[in-house]
Structure formats: structure tokens, C-alpha cells
Amino acid sequence: MLATNIRLVLRNMRRDKLNSTINIAGLAIGMACVLLIVLYVTDELRYDQFFSKSKSIYQVSLHGNFGGQPFKAYNTPPPVGAALQAAFPEVTSYTRVYRIGNAVVHEDGSNSTKSFTEKEILAVDSNFLDMFDYALLSGHTTGLQNPHSIMLTESAAKKYFGTTQVTGKLLRLDHFADPFVVTGVLKDVPEQSSIQFSMLLPVAACEAVRHFSWSWVWCQMNTYVTVQPQTANKAAIAQLQSKFPAMVRVQAANAFKRIGQPFDEFLKKGGKWDFELQALTDVHLHSANIGSAYSNLGDIKYIYIFAVIALFIIVLACVNFMNLATAQAARRAKEVGVRKVLGSQKGQLVKQFLTEAMLYSFTAALVSLLLVWLLLPLFNTVAGKQLQFTAMLSNGIWLLPVLLTLFTGLLAGSYPAFYLTAFNPIEVLKGSAVFVKGRGGQLIRNGLVVFQFTVSIALIICTVMVFKQLQYARSKDLGLQKDNVVILPNAAKVKGDVNTLRNNLQQLPGVTAVTVSTGVPAKDFSDFTDFYVPVIANVKEPLSKDVTLSSFITDEYFIPSLQLQLLQGRNFSKAFDDSASVIVNETTVKQVGWKEPLGKYLTYPGGNNQVFKVIGVVKDFNLQSLHSEVVPFALFYTTSKSYDINTAFVIAHVQGTHLSNTLQGIEKNWKQFAADVPFEYSFLDQDFEALYRAEERMGVVFGIFTTLSILVACLGLFGLSVYMAERRTKEMGVRKVLGASTEMLVSLLSRDFLKLVFIAALIAFPLAWWAMYTWLQDFAYRTSIEWWIFVVAGVLAAVIALLTVSFQAIKAATANPAKSLRAE
Known part of the structure; x- marks a missing residue:
């Protein structure tokens, strides 16, 4: 019996090549997405599991x-x-x-x-x-x-x-x-x-x-x-x-x-x-809100997101199969009716359809493995991984293609199997079955199309929002100059006085300002953090509220080099003894509660109760990514010797022109002062960009899987449009004979599908808004969720659907009406 069913399936696949190709392509893309995501997720979940005492x-x-x-x-x-x-x-x-x-x-x-x-x-x-x-x-x-x-x-x-x-x-x-x-x-x-x-x-x-x-x-x-x-x-x-x-x-x-x-x-x-x-x-996966020097931490929420995407895409592929199977019900139902009349039992017919679905699924699984093998290098580049195709042979992952084959075959084949075999054979052969005259099958197909485009539209909105937040992070005024700023680490290793190197660099053509600092924005843990005690005057009792300050020890060139805005007071200066001076940011002033901060004092208990006088207030600027709020921050002068963390950076603001020559001049001077220290540099804007690498990767992955989900949905939509055009061939011929234009006929065939996209958009909008609102809470400073994003996503989905359907609609509308009226 099984061999007979397989021969029947192969015959049907050869007879309906277009429908078979759409089914296999949709399932293969869905399975490939699932396999790639599972490889990614299992790699993330395996962190630190290899130690014998890990538990x-x-x-x-x-x-x-x-x-x-x-x-x-x-x-x-x-x-x-x-x-x-x-x-x-x-x-x-x-x-x-x-x-x-x-x-x-x-x-x-x-x-x-x-x-x-x-x-x-x-x-x-x-x-x-x-x-x-x-x-x-x-x-x-x-x-x-x-x-x-x-x-x-x-x-x-x-x-x-x-x-x-x-x-x-x-x-x-x-x-x-x-x-x-x-x-x-x-x-x-x-x-x-x-x-x-x-x-x-x-x-x-x-x-x-x-x-x-x-x-x-x-x-x-x-x-x-x-x-x-x-x-x-x-x-x-x-x-x-x-x-x-x-x-x-x-x-x-x-x-x-x-x-x-x-x-x-x-x-x-x-x-x-x-x-x-x-x-x-x-x-690895549960440290999102914990300060850490680790550079290879993940985030469990992205595991959840990718798992949901994988589920949606494989369901989309199965929906395609079910949709196309039910759409072809009229053609296949006569086959079922004849076989029932000839004595086939319902169970035998169910097995035939399930065998057909399983064969499609098996073929799609083989194609999906080929796709994974071909796409894995690109996926590794996007995801920042080193996943190996051979990893599917270990840790039970090899079972996944088998389970996917069974799952998709049963899920995609169960509905058409039981749907098509449930009709009375006499009614089917008379052409009066409910699926011909009724609306049950059409409602089911429409519901499945709505589901597909709901997922696609929601993913489009999420992708746009992720890149919108990244663009917001790139363009937001951070309160400092980050473009054309060169950072040289290892300044603490310079032989002799680093200020001599600073002065030499300042004289180079193309260098506009140079400063030396113990820390630099966008560098993890380059700032020093400790608690300080605000006092009203140098000799009076401390206030009841302490303040935790992050800080740099730097010179008078730091503020002009990074173009910080000095709101009150003055900058450090060699004209004064600033060893006991401090410049604080706005957040410090607000947290302490000073109305007039200039002339106030901070005591540092961890530094032998050294007392610092506030001489200036700078506008808040971001030390780290927009995930974090601006914290109380201070600048101490180089002569303060407040603390020693044995780190230093040279920060040079350069002109954007002739950058290569400027960097060569900087390197030449560096080698004069630190010949045995490798010359390294980075750009401050690139350092800030690196803080959003996880979000950027997620945005790219979102974009890829959004594209694939749309492709899967379009494959199904194309298959349905083919079926609808065939089913309405005579109608198109009659309308054309009666004077209908090609544009009117294309509009008639496309209108029903656009209605479904509109319904899908109404469902997707609130779901996508909730998902993005939740995701944006991880950012202390975030972009807004604007109405035009939803409109763009809806219109884009409608255009994609229209383009998918229009090809077959135009073909049907331009057909010779004489041939259409003769068609059975």
C-alpha cells in the first residue's frame, strides 16, 4: 500500500509541477530558517556547559x-x-x-x-x-x-x-x-x-x-x-x-x-x-542588567525572539501547504470521489494524503539541508558566530531535521487529508459538495492568508523599529564630539612625560586639539567610580546624602577636545592650582540637590578625605550607550592625584581631510616616545557604534527572516492566485466579452487579496507595537514609535501582495475570451 501511495504522489507531483515546486520551496525555506535558528540557539545555550563542575x-x-x-x-x-x-x-x-x-x-x-x-x-x-x-x-x-x-x-x-x-x-x-x-x-x-x-x-x-x-x-x-x-x-x-x-x-x-x-x-x-x-x-544569557567586563555576553530575550520567529516561519510554510491543498480541493475531490466509489476506505485515503505530505516534507528537508550548508557562512557573518554544519550531527541536533520532516508533514498534510476525505462521493461527483457551493473552504483559506501577512507585517514593523533605534543612537546628540576623534590607548606606557607627546601631536597639521585622560567615553570600565560626600563648605558638616561619581583624571584640554559644553564656572587652567578642583555634570548637581553648585565641596573618603571644590558644571554627556542613563560624573585635574588606575588615553580631535597623513604623523610621534609599545588607535564614533553591535546584528537577522517570511507568504499567495485565476476562467471570458477592460479584470482578481492584507494589518499593528514598546524599554534613551511606520509596513505588504497576484491576474485578464469560454 505504501509503495502504491508513493507512486500516486510522484505522479501527482509530475502532473502539477508548479504547485509542487511552491509547496517544496515554501517548506524548504521554512525548515532552513528553523535549522539556522536552532543552530544559533543551541550554541548560545551551551555556554559554560563543558566544565565538569559547571552545575x-x-x-x-x-x-x-x-x-x-x-x-x-x-x-x-x-x-x-x-x-x-x-x-x-x-x-x-x-x-x-x-x-x-x-x-x-x-x-x-x-x-x-x-x-x-x-x-x-x-x-x-x-x-x-x-x-x-x-x-x-x-x-x-x-x-x-x-x-x-x-x-x-x-x-x-x-x-x-x-x-x-x-x-x-x-x-x-x-x-x-x-x-x-x-x-x-x-x-x-x-x-x-x-x-x-x-x-x-x-x-x-x-x-x-x-x-x-x-x-x-x-x-x-x-x-x-x-x-x-x-x-x-x-x-x-x-x-x-x-x-x-x-x-x-x-x-x-x-x-x-x-x-x-x-x-x-x-x-x-x-x-x-x-x-x-x-x-x-x-x-552568558542572563546578565543584561548586570555591569560586567565580559565582552561575549548574550541576552536571553533574543533567544526567545528568534525561537518565536522560527516557529512563525515554519507555521507559515505549513499554512502554505494547507492553503494550496484546500484550494485544489475541487480537482482532488473528484479523485477522492472516484476512489471512494471504487471501494477505498476513508483511512486509506487519509494515509495517501499524509504520505503525499510526508514525501513533500522529506524532499523539502533535503533541500533545506542544502540551503543551510550554502547559507551558513553568510549567517555566521551576520550573527557573529562560528557555527559549523557538522554541529548538526552532535548533541541531538541531527534529530531536528527528522522531527521537522514528521512535524511539517503531519501538520501540513493533516488538514487536507481529513478535509478532502470527509465529503460524500455522490455529491462530489455531482459537483454539489459544500466546498464548491459553500464558503467554508474559502473562509479557511482567507484566514490562513491573513495569518501569513499578519506575521509578515509585524516583522516588517519590528525590523524598521530596530533600525530606527540604531539610527537614533547614531544621530542623537551625546553631548560631546565623537566624529574625527582618534583614541590612542596605552598612553600610560609612554616613556617620560606624556604631555610632551601631547604637545608634539598638537603641532601636527590636521590635529586641532589633543588631551590626555585616564578614561574615555565608550570604553567599558575606563572610568573610575567611587562615592563622595557633598559638603556645604570646606569646614562644615557633610550633607546627609552621598553621591557615587564616575570620573576621569584629565587636563585642561579635555573639554575643548571633546567639545563639552561648560554651563557654569570655568575649565581647568595652569593659571590656578586646580589640584583640589573638580568639574561635575548636571546630573551630579541634581542628585546632590545643589542650587548653586559653584564653590561647593566634595569630600573623598576613599582618598584620605581629600576635599575638592566645584569650579565648573558641564552639560550632561553620554559615557556609554543609550541603554544607560547619564550618571553623576566628574572631571579631576591631573595634579590632583585623587587616585591611580594606571591607565591613560591620548584623545586627538583631527580634521576629516588628509586623515591618512595625519595618522601617519601621529604614529611617527608615538614611536618616538613608546618605541616598544605597538601603535594602536580607534575612532570614537566607531567605539560608540560597537556598543550597539548586538542590536545591529538583531536588526540584520530580523531583516533576513522578515524577507524569508514574506517570500514564503508570497509563494502561497502566488499559488492561490493561480488557483483563483483557473477557477474564474469562464467568468473572465464572459466579462471580457461584455466589455470589461484588462485593468478592471486585474482589479477584480486582486481586490479580494488586498482586503485580506488590510485585515492582517489591523491585527499586526497592535501586536508589533506591543513587541517594540517592550523591546525599547531596554534603552534609557529611545526613539518614538511613529504612526508612519505602520502605514509603510501595511502599504509595503499590500504592494508585495499586489505584485505577487498581478502577474497571474494579468495573464488571466489578457487571455483570449474564446479559449476561456471553451475551457472546462
């Missing part, structure tokens, strides 16, 4: 409120891990990670000239590789016991030494006086690791960590703990976390008192200093 590892996060500014961050103080292990038996071990920032690394050899700027060097506790069992090529997990040992990844070893046989060789880092001995080589860090690095060295080598080992407010480390197996669940973790505040109150008291902020007083002011545990396997 028991938790990252410590800090949830605080300092100076009226609530925050969440993965940055934690040095003692927290040891305190958790000592206080709670549920915590079995801890390890810490300290990111030392950019470092220039040299191969320590007399004839070596190899030096590179390394951005992914981690200082870790000696048990780091016990907790995180990255694969080793050589060495042992105990390789970081010695304070001057270092372990490299395979790529780093080859970059410096040309081989992975490097044990015992020396590397010199500019942050440290003594060289480091290579004690092991690790395989390159998997992409699915939220912790990325090229080198590991011991925390014991870092003077800053030793200096602040007592501090519960110097939050520059990432802390990880392992818990007992019975604790590794949400309920037990929540119960464990409920004990943390009492421990912190005891442990942190001396540290807070040491910086002039008694902990009990801090809490009474509304302060908060709590620690929570987050499962390591949740870090």
Missing part, C-alpha cells in the same frame, strides 16, 4: 546602592570569596579573577623584537584551573602556584614563540618588573566560555590586589564559588543568600569605617551592599 559553580554578583545610585555588577571586593567559604559550609571553594587591563607583552630574549598589546590577560587564584578545567596541552593545573609563573593559550604560545613547546621560556609584561616563566599551555578557550583569555598569571603577582585585600569597597575582581551538590538548586541558593547580609554586616564593618563610612550609618542612609549567587551556566 555547582556560581558567580558572585554585587547588588548595591551607593550614594543613591542602585547598581548590579559582577565586580566584587577581594575578601568576599574567602568570607563566604569560611562562614557557610555550603560553599566548598572559591577562586577569583582580576583583569589587569591592556598590557604590552615581550618575549624575554636578547634578540627578540616580538611585542604585542594583550587585552585578555587574567590574574587568577592558583586553584583557578581546578574549578575551571580548561583543556591543557602541557603543564598542570598547579602551574600557577609560583607568583611569577604564566600559562598561555595555544594561539598565544604560537604568536610569541612559534610553537606550543614553550615550558620554561620567559615573557615580560610591562606592568611587572620581573619576567614570568611559562609553566603550561592550554588549548584555545572555547567560544562557549563566558571567561575569555589569552594568558593566565597568578593574582599573587598583582600589587593592587594585595594592597586592597582588606577592602570591601574596592570592587575590581570577579569571584566564583562552588557549592555542595545538594545546594545547587534555586531554592537552596535562595536560602543560602538570605544569610549573606548578616555576614556582610560583620565582615565589611571595619572596611567601611576605614573609608569614613560606618556601615550602620551607610545602611540608614538607604545604602545597600548585598551579594548574590548566579549559576555559571546562566551568566
